[in-house]
Amino acid sequence: MAQRKTLGGLNPVLRMPSAPGYGARRSAGGSAAALGGIGFVVTAVACFAVLDAATKVVALAVPALMALWVRYMLQAIVSTAVLLPLHGRGLLRSSQPRLQLLRGLLLSICTGMAFFGLKLMPLGEFTAIVMVTPLTVSLLSVTIFKEKIAPLHWLLIAGGFAGTLFIVRPGTGYLGWAALLPLGCMAGNSAYQLLTSHLGKSENPATTHLYSVWVGAILSSLSLPLSWAVVDSPWIWSLMLFIGILGAAGHFLLVLAYQRASAATLVPYLYTHIGFAVLAGWLVFGHVPDHWAQMGIGLIALCGVGSAWMTARQSRPAMQAPAI
Numbered sequence: 423m424a425q426r427k428t429l430g431g432l433n434p435v436l437r438m439p440s441a442p443g444y445g446a447r448r449s450a451g452g453s454a455a456a457l458g459g460i461g462f463v464v465t466a467v468a469c470f471a472v473l474d475a476a477t478k479v480v481a482l483a484v485p486a487l488m489a490l491w492v493r494y495m496l497q498a499i500v501s502t503a504v505l506l507p508l509h510g511r512g513l514l515r516s517s518q519p520r521l522q523l524l525r526g527l528l529l530s531i532c533t534g535m536a537f538f539g540l541k542l543m544p545l546g547e548f549t550a551i552v553m554v555t556p557l558t559v560s561l562l563s564v565t566i567f568k569e570k571i572a573p574l575h576w577l578l579i580a581g582g583f584a585g586t587l588f589i590v591r592p593g594t595g596y597l598g599w600a601a602l603l604p605l606g607c608m609a610g611n612s613a614y615q616l617l618t619s620h621l622g623k624s625e626n627p628a629t630t631h632l633y634s635v636w637v638g639a640i641l642s643s644l645s646l647p648l649s650w651a652v653v654d655s656p657w658i659w660s661l662m663l664f665i666g667i668l669g670a671a672g673h674f675l676l677v678l679a680y681q682r683a684s685a686a687t688l689v690p691y692l693y694t695h696i697g698f699a700v701l702a703g704w705l706v707f708g709h710v711p712d713h714w715a716q717m718g719i720g721l722i723a724l725c726g727v728g729s730a731w732m733t734a735r736q737s738r739p740a741m742q743a744p745a746i
Contacts, residue, residue, distance in 0.1 A: 459683030463691050466675035471698030473668040474536075474545055475706045476661050481541035483658050487649035489665070490537055491642035494530075496666030498632075498639040505628050513629050521621055522630060526637025528614040532607050533638065539603030544709045546700035547589050550719040551604035553696055556689065557582040557729055558612040566616070575732055581725040588718030589711075631673075689730040693723045 480489045505513055516522050539548050557579045564571060590601045621630050653659060679688055696719055703709045711719060 456683040456687055459679040459681075459688055460691055462675045462679035462682065463688045464694055466672045466679060467692055467695035468698050469668050469672035469675065471545070471549070471695055471702045473665055473672065474540055474549065474699060475702040476665050476668070477537060478540045478545065478707070480658060480661050480665065481537055483655070484653055484662070485649040485651050486534070486537040486541060487642060487645045488651060489662055490534060491639075491646050491649075492662040493666045493669055494533075494635060494638035494642050496663065497670050498635040500666075500670045501632055501635050505632055509626070509628055513626070513632060516629055516633065517624055518621060519633075521617060522625070522633040523637060525614060525617045525621065525630065526634040527641070528610055528617065529634045530638040530641050532610040532614060535603045535607040535610070539600065539607060542600035543604065544711065545703035545707070546696065546709070546711050546719060547715055548604045549699035550696050550715075550722045551586055551589060551601070552607050552611065553693060553726060554582045554586055554722055555608050555611045555615065556726055558608060559615050560729060562612055562616060572732065575729060578725040578729045578732070582722050582729075585718040585721030585725065588721065589715050591714060690727045693726050693730075696723050 477489070536548075536552070560571060560575065561579055586605075590605070618630070700711065700719065
């Protein structure tokens with residue numbers, strides 16, 4: 423099923439050989455391992471919500487491209503320092519370097535739009551719109567891969583997009599043109615996930631990750647002369663370093679999560695990101711979404727979790743089938 427391939431594309435693994443078709447290793451321990459994976463994924467999305475709040479503070483104080491450079495450069499250096507000793511120089515080899523570069527470019531564009539979007543929009547609303555991505559990927563899988571999905575799944579996809587309309591409310595001026603940024607981020611992220619799924623069939627995910635962060639680091643470095651600003655505040659510099667560390671920590675926690683449980687088990691818990699984002703927006707910026715936005719956020723979360731639950735049900739028989 424396309425949904426299973428898409429969910430599998432979300433699975434980052436720290437230790438893995440550069441072999442085609444390599445799947446994630448999961449720790450023994452059954453339900454205890456799964457609970458551990460759930461704990462790691464919830465902690466990871468909490469890190470991302472705090473990262474988004476810090477990004478919004480930084481983006482209001484320094485040029486977004488400069489903050490983006492700090493994040494990508496720190497993440498690239500940390501990733502290289504961790505992954506290169508584990509995998510050796512083979513980590514740098516890719517059978518599809520052009521697609522790797524395209525993936526890195528898509529990630530850079532999405533991250534850039536996220537930086538600008540968080541500067542202009544409330545955290546909860548921005549996060550909820552971007553979290554429509556899994557539903558969009560399901561829709562694209564039908565269009566591109568000609569996969570069939572159940573009528574209820576179609577209803578959930580429609581519900582997710584309806585929730586987006588509740589938040590954006592075109593013509594009302596609630597979010598204005600800034601709403602185009604999370605919508606663009608959602609579209610770019612959907613293409614990014616499909617490409618990730620395709621590369622996962624033949625590429626070492628550690629190689630894919632390293633290519634992506636260094637593409638982002640190089641692109642942001644090229645724009646640095648145009649965006650550099652003198653920052654006298656140690657607090658802002660600390661926040662920019664904090665963003666890079668949180669980004670690396672969040673992705674590492676996702677690695678640990680997917681080593682312990684399947685994507686079908688974990689994906690519903692990714693939607694706790696919306697709750698953490700709304701909470702961070704309230705605590706840090708004093709913003710509470712209005713009742714229409716609350717309805718949209720709730721509808722997106724409900725439809726996303728429902729879609730992930732259906733995917734888990736469909737994939738369970740296949741996962742339990744003996745190898746042939």
